[in-house]
Amino acid sequence: xxxxxxxxxxxxxxxxxxxxxxxxxxxxxxxxxxxxxxxxxxxxxxxxxxxxxxxxxxxxxxxxxxxxxxxxxxxxxxxxxxxxxxxxxxxxxxxxxxxxxxxxxxxxxxxxxxxxxxxxxxxxxxxxxxxxxxxxxxxxxxxxxxxxxxxxxxxxxxxxxxxxxxxxxxxxxxxxxxxxxxxxxxxxxxxxxxxxxxxxxxxxxxxxxxxxxxxxxxxxxxxxxxxxxxxxxxxxxxxxxxxxxxxxxxxxxxxxxxxxxxxxxxxxxxxxxxxxxxxxxxxxxxxxxxxxxxxxxxxxxxxxxxxxxxxxxxxxxxxxxxxxxxxxxxxxxxxxxxxxxxxx
Amino acid sequence: xxxxxxxxxxxxxxxxxxxxxxxxxxxxxxxxxxxxxxxxxxxxxxxxxxxxxxxxxxxxxxxxxxxxxxxxxxxxxxxxxxxxxxxxxxxxxxxxxxxxxxxxxxxxxxxxxxxxxxxxxxxxxxxxxxxxxxxxxxxxxxxxxxxxxxxxxxxxxxxxxxxxxxxxxxxxxxxxxxxxxxxxxxxxxxxxxxxxxxxxxxxxxxxxxxxxxxxxxxxxxxxxxxxxxxxxxxxxxxxxxxxxxxxxxxxxxxxxxxxxxxxxxxxxxxxxxxxxxxxxxxxxxxxxxxxxxxxxxxxxxxxxxxxxxxxxxxxxxxxxxxxxxx
Numbered sequence: 001x002x003x004x005x006x007x008x009x010x011x012x013x014x015x016x017x018x019x020x021x022x023x024x025x026x027x028x029x030x031x032x033x034x035x036x037x038x039x040x041x042x043x044x045x046x047x048x049x050x051x052x053x054x055x056x057x058x059x060x061x062x063x064x065x066x067x068x069x070x071x072x073x074x075x076x077x078x079x080x081x082x083x084x085x086x087x088x089x090x091x092x093x094x095x096x097x098x099x100x101x102x103x104x105x106x107x108x109x110x111x112x113x114x115x116x117x118x119x120x121x122x123x124x125x126x127x128x129x130x131x132x133x134x135x136x137x138x139x140x141x142x143x144x145x146x147x148x149x150x151x152x153x154x155x156x157x158x159x160x161x162x163x164x165x166x167x168x169x170x171x172x173x174x175x176x177x178x179x180x181x182x183x184x185x186x187x188x189x190x191x192x193x194x195x196x197x198x199x200x201x202x203x204x205x206x207x208x209x210x211x212x213x214x215x216x217x218x219x220x221x222x223x224x225x226x227x228x229x230x231x232x233x234x235x236x237x238x239x240x241x242x243x244x245x246x247x248x249x250x251x252x253x254x255x256x257x258x259x260x261x262x263x264x265x266x267x268x269x270x271x272x273x274x275x276x277x278x279x280x281x282x283x284x285x286x287x288x289x290x291x292x293x294x295x296x297x298x299x300x301x302x303x304x305x306x307x308x309x310x311x312x313x314x315x316x317x318x319x320x321x322x323x324x325x326x327x328x329x330x331x332x333x334x335x336x337x338x339x340x341x342x343x344x
Numbered sequence: 345x346x347x348x349x350x351x352x353x354x355x356x357x358x359x360x361x362x363x364x365x366x367x368x369x370x371x372x373x374x375x376x377x378x379x380x381x382x383x384x385x386x387x388x389x390x391x392x393x394x395x396x397x398x399x400x401x402x403x404x405x406x407x408x409x410x411x412x413x414x415x416x417x418x419x420x421x422x423x424x425x426x427x428x429x430x431x432x433x434x435x436x437x438x439x440x441x442x443x444x445x446x447x448x449x450x451x452x453x454x455x456x457x458x459x460x461x462x463x464x465x466x467x468x469x470x471x472x473x474x475x476x477x478x479x480x481x482x483x484x485x486x487x488x489x490x491x492x493x494x495x496x497x498x499x500x501x502x503x504x505x506x507x508x509x510x511x512x513x514x515x516x517x518x519x520x521x522x523x524x525x526x527x528x529x530x531x532x533x534x535x536x537x538x539x540x541x542x543x544x545x546x547x548x549x550x551x552x553x554x555x556x557x558x559x560x561x562x563x564x565x566x567x568x569x570x571x572x573x574x575x576x577x578x579x580x581x582x583x584x585x586x587x588x589x590x591x592x593x594x595x596x597x598x599x600x601x602x603x604x605x606x607x608x609x610x611x612x613x614x615x616x617x618x619x620x621x622x623x624x625x626x627x628x629x630x631x632x633x634x635x636x637x638x639x640x641x642x643x644x645x646x647x648x649x650x651x652x653x654x655x656x657x658x659x660x661x662x663x664x665x666x667x668x669x670x
Contacts, residue, residue, distance in 0.1 A: 092484050152655075162658050165422070165483060169654040172426070176591055176647030179516045180640060194508065198498045273491055322499065329495030336488045340471045340481060 015286050016293065019300045023071075026307040030067045031059065034314060035321075061205075069204040070306040070324070072212040073265040074275060078302025079219055080262035081276025082283070082295065087233045087254045090164050091339070094277040095146065095262035098167025101271035102174035103145025104138035104263055105197060109178045111137035112193055134196070135211045135267035142263025145174065150255055154248070199272035199325020201310045208268045215264040219257060223295070226254055231291050272306070272325045274332030279305055281339055345604060346611065349618040353625055357397040360629035361389050396519040399527045400628040400642070401621040403519070403587050404597075406534030406579025408620020409541050411594025412601075412613060413576035416552050417569065418472065420482050421657060424595035425461075425580045428482065429489030431591075433464025434577075434584040436493040436500075439511060443504045453585035454533055461577040461584075464489050469573075517588040517643030519628050526586045533582025540575045541613045548572070549609035591643050592650020593620050599657060623649065 032043060038055050045051035046059045077096065084093040095101070111133065152166050182193055195202065229250035232243045240247050262276065283297035306324065309331070313322040361373045368376070368385060376386035377394070411424040418428075425431045434457035441448045441456055471485030497515070501508045513520075541548065547568050550558040559565050583590065597620040598612075606612040627645035634640055 097487065165658050166655050168483060168487060169651055169658070172591065172654075173647050173651030176516075176643050176651075179512075180644035180647075182512060182516070194498065194502055194512075198495070198502060273495070320503070323502070326495045326499045329491055333488050333492035337467070337471055337485065340485050340488070 016296060016300070019286075019297060019304065022304050023300055023307075026304050026311070027067060027071070030070075030307050030311045031063055033311060034058070034063060065206045065209055066201045066204040066310065067307060068206070068209040069212060069268060070201050070310050071303040072209060072216045073201075073269045073272065074279075074302040074304070074306030075216055075299050076212065076219060076261040076265040076302075077272060077275035078279040078283075078298045078305070080258045080265070082280040082298045083230070083254050083258040083261075084276075085280055086230055087251055087258075088163055089234060089236075091281070092277065092336075093164050093167075094274075095142070095258055096266065096271055096273050096276055097171065098149060098164060099145040099171040099174060100142040100149075100259055100262045101266050101273070102171040102178065103148075104142035104266040105271060106174045106178040106181075107141025107144070108134055108138045108196060108267070109181050109193060113181060135208065135264065138267025138270075139260075139264045142266050143259055145170065146255065146259025146263060149259070150252065153251075153255070195323070196270045198323040199270040199328070200323040201269055201306075202321060202323065204269065212264060212268050215261060219261045220299070222257055226250070226257065227292075227295075230254060270323075270325060272309075272328055274328050274336065275302060275305055278328075278332045278335050281335075345606065346614045346618055349615060349622055353401060353618060353622040356622065356625045356629060357394075357401060360397045360625065361393045363629070363633040391523065395524045395527055396522045397625055397628065399522045399530070399586065400519045400624045402527065402531055402534050403579075403583040403590060404593055404620035404622070404624025405617040406530070406537055406583050406620070407590055407593045407624070408597030408601075408616045409534075409538050409613060410576045410579045411596075411620075412598040412616045413537075413541060413548070413572055414594070415598055416548055417572050417576065418469070418482060419552065419554070420472075421599070422483050422595070422654075424592070425576075426490070426589065426591050427486045427595065429464040429468045429486040429493070430461040430577055430580050431584060431589040432490040432493040432497075434458070434461040434580050435515060435589060436460060436497050438585055439497050439500050439515070442511065443500050443507060450585065451529070454529065454581045457584045458574075458577060458581035461580050462574065464493065465573060465577060513641065514588045516641035517590045517646070518631070518639065518641040519587055520632065520639050522586060530579075530582035530586045533578045537575050537579040538613070538617055540571075540578075542610060544568075544572070544575075545608075545610040545613060548613070552609070587642070589643060590624060591647045592654065593623055593646050596650040596653045597623060599653065 032038070032040060036058055038058060042051055042055045043059060046056050051059075080100075081094040081096075084095055084098070085091055115133075148170055149163060149167050153163050229245055232240050232245045233247075233250060233254060235243075237247050265272075279302045280294075280298050283294045283301055287294035287297045305328070309327045310324045313324050313327040316322050316327075358373070358377075361377065362368050362370065368388065372385050373389055376383075376389040380386040380390050407425060410430075414423040414425065414428055414430075415421060417423070437456050437460040438453050441453070442450075468482065468486045468489050471488075472482040501511055501515075504511060547558075547563055550561050550563050551568070551572070555565060598616045600619050601612055601616040604615060606615050624642065624646065627649065628642050631640040631642045631645050
């Protein structure tokens, strides 16, 4: 099962510029459109430093931060999925399917349980929510789950397919634990965790974007380093070693990067399923066998998908918006099922 | 063997009568059980603890047989109601009805669950090419179906507002506060599945070879495949409205039963059902005694139990990844 056998069409030069343009277009659409209509003239006025206070606060404090968070998270999810699919040589791998999301869910749940519930159970007072710490808590759990995948891969010397299946099982156990904890803690402020659980960009602030930024930058910065190993890791361990690759070291490094990207993104925006799964496939479909093109397309399309998905969720639901996790799951699953059908 | 397991299950049910917010001694519990006298002890035993333990046993038996049938049908050791998306398929439409059509009687929920579960199973099997694909296809197909339906469920929960807590406790799976009427609601579905599987044991044993072999021995595939699939979904449809999803029982019980090397298909089915009952009853007793007076959802206990079994099965290499035979 080669990772890049999806398409044999020759890569076209225009794909990358067009998708870059798509990023800009979706960004502009996301800034311009929303529940509150703000004419384009006012938006321009805001950016040039004038504009009414309302327009200013809507654009600068509400829309821009969530778009920025979404773009960063989208890049991270897509890249994480791509890296994991490449090194496990499994076109269906994705950290968010294999325990990373669920690990993050569990730690966030435990974290909220201790910070919110234990100290003032059942009270209706508006408690100061430790929102700033949620991403960190999620990232820790996601990394821990990634560590379990890593241990399985090497201690038990599992094949990539088995790693995927074990990851799914571990994810299911962690998820059951998290849901059980939520159900056990009762009714107090259950909507916080539900909102987070469905994967949402609602009320994301610049803090979230700033939290994600170092991870995104580090993930992108490490790409040139792992670029060549990555292209060799697509092969069997035996073949890869015969290229002179220290398989274990490089595999661990890429797995670490993948889990870190996914875990931090889950921490900030919740488990947005399927970005990491579907976007790399889309990139491969468009980019064919050209490794560098597919890699850059993955990054670009990740940003586009999340921005557009969030926009769709905002516009469809009106004031009660549809969380982006729901949008991506509902739109992404048919794609995934079609892919599964096509697979040999 | 089967009597031994059944006796153990009964013993667990009896032991399960003792602990709780009010501890009963063995003597009190037995006396309350044999001669109900309307006092608090006998109310505790007869209206709270006994029905929920029995419900757990029935649900466990049903889910285990469901998993057994799915594993036979797909000849895929990973198949179970959760992994094939049947549970999610039963849950999602029920949640939708619960929130948006409150006037819809809950007595019909099993029917809704049956339709939803069947639809989800059909999609999953379509992805996995009717069980001829590799286990990975089935697992990922079912997982995608589950995630899709899960997204819908979560969204409905978000819209549900104040009802979401009750729904969430139900979705995490549990037998807390289940009464005799709950038991009566799901009993027929489970009986249909278990009895059907026992009656059809000859067909099932031929199916477990291969489709070709079964056809060669005179099994009418086009008739029996759908029948077995419906039989497999029946218990899920019956159990889901009452207890929510109870994870991993359908996966683990048939494997444990096979480890015991039963003498034939009919025994295999019986032992599977008994083990399922034992697992869920035990999990339920643990779930309500581990953190008295609070309750843990039984889904946690079964997930903790079944997850490691799942991982063990995979890493022991008991699964064949080509998908022809096990």
